[in-house]
Amino acid sequence: MAGKIRVGIVGASPSRGFASISHIPALRALPDFEIVAVCASSQQSADAAAKHYGVPLAFADPAKLAAHPDVDLVTVSVKVPDHYVPVMAAIDAGKHVYCEWPLGRDTAEAIRMRDAAARKGIRHAVGLQGQASPAINYVRDLIAAGHIGRVLSGTLFVNAGNWGKTIDRAYQTERANGANLMTITGGHNLDVLCHCLGEFRELCAFAVSQRDRIPLQATGELIAKNVPDQLVVSGIVGDGAVVSCQVRGGMTRGHEFLFEIHGEEGDLVLAATSRASTQRQELSVQGARGVGEPLTEMAIPAKYRWVPETVPQGSPYNVAQLYARLGEGIRGGTPVTPGFDAAVTRHRLLDMIVRASETGQKQMA
Numbered sequence: 001m002a003g004k005i006r007v008g009i010v011g012a013s014p015s016r017g018f019a020s021i022s023h024i025p026a027l028r029a030l031p032d033f034e035i036v037a038v039c040a041s042s043q044q045s046a047d048a049a050a051k052h053y054g055v056p057l058a059f060a061d062p063a064k065l066a067a068h069p070d071v072d073l074v075t076v077s078v079k080v081p082d083h084y085v086p087v088m089a090a091i092d093a094g095k096h097v098y099c100e101w102p103l104g105r106d107t108a109e110a111i112r113m114r115d116a117a118a119r120k121g122i123r124h125a126v127g128l129q130g131q132a133s134p135a136i137n138y139v140r141d142l143i144a145a146g147h148i149g150r151v152l153s154g155t156l157f158v159n160a161g162n163w164g165k166t167i168d169r170a171y172q173t174e175r176a177n178g179a180n181l182m183t184i185t186g187g188h189n190l191d192v193l194c195h196c197l198g199e200f201r202e203l204c205a206f207a208v209s210q211r212d213r214i215p216l217q218a219t220g221e222l223i224a225k226n227v228p229d230q231l232v233v234s235g236i237v238g239d240g241a242v243v244s245c246q247v248r249g250g251m252t253r254g255h256e257f258l259f260e261i262h263g264e265e266g267d268l269v270l271a272a273t274s275r276a277s278t279q280r281q282e283l284s285v286q287g288a289r290g291v292g293e294p295l296t297e298m299a300i301p302a303k304y305r306w307v308p309e310t311v312p313q314g315s316p317y318n319v320a321q322l323y324a325r326l327g328e329g330i331r332g333g334t335p336v337t338p339g340f341d342a343a344v345t346r347h348r349l350l351d352m353i354v355r356a357s358e359t360g361q362k363q364m365a
Contacts, residue, residue: 004033005327006034006070007072008036008039008075011040012049022077023077023316025315029307030323030327032324033073035055036071037065037070038053038058045060075099080100084104088112088116091117096124096326099113099124100126101187103340114341126338126340128191129279129318130318131195131322132306132319132321132322134305147265147289148268151261153241153262154242157247157257158245158248159255161252163250164250167217167223168217173227181227181231182227183350193243193259194349203234207228231353232246233246256275256278256281266288269286270283276315280315282317
């Protein structure tokens, strides 16, 4: 493909939403991309977003955005239950797609999108941005290179502040919508664990709802909730490492994220440096080898940064890293990782966790 990759964003807003704080600043900092179109829930909102961002095309219908000849790539950054329609419209139009995680409301939706994309031969990426994090990829390569010897265990915990005493989005209380503590925070962080250590071979889990009703943050209205607000997963991954992962709903203090990895020859630690979610921040890396040696900070090599220094840190950074990878796939006609196939793998892991929790029985991959 000659020239810039022209992007249409479904879910653009001047004042709110993940696209406004991540996708748009990321794309604006990448010289190979250009935002040419936006789509919102109404034409009035779309026109306002286009004017705010200086974008020439505005749509209220994602199918019309996808069909426009000036759009090469469609980014879908709307709430999870609304992913399917714009993703399929983009695929039907033969356009490349970047969709936020979770890909679908459930595994069946994700499979339909993956298979449709494969039939069309388009390039596709899913927003599991942890796989584009410099720190996470550095740790993954250190482990693969035997830096800490055979991995014996891993322990990960993370906070999910939105599922506490109140909730700010009512649709995240309904399991059928596919957007909750287990799928969003759990999915992102379990993906980090598996990216570093390998997929689960067997697991046990507790996906627990400690509140069956929760107040809406804006109004105080009590609404029914049938999704977990606490998640614990333990099992065996990769070459036999024993792991545990806990997602703690409602925590807004203490460590935001911590991933400790113990090997026969040493240890590695990934830790939060801010209160942002794991995939939206720069993580620190510490390591130690030998007996009695203290953990020390490890500088992340420059080769793990694929984007210009002008890309803003925080929410846009790993999104930009993933766009850089997607751009290479579009220009080279090669598969992109993480793509929709990776999303299906993660959806299937969530299904295993639900079965383990509901049956009380260990699940085998």
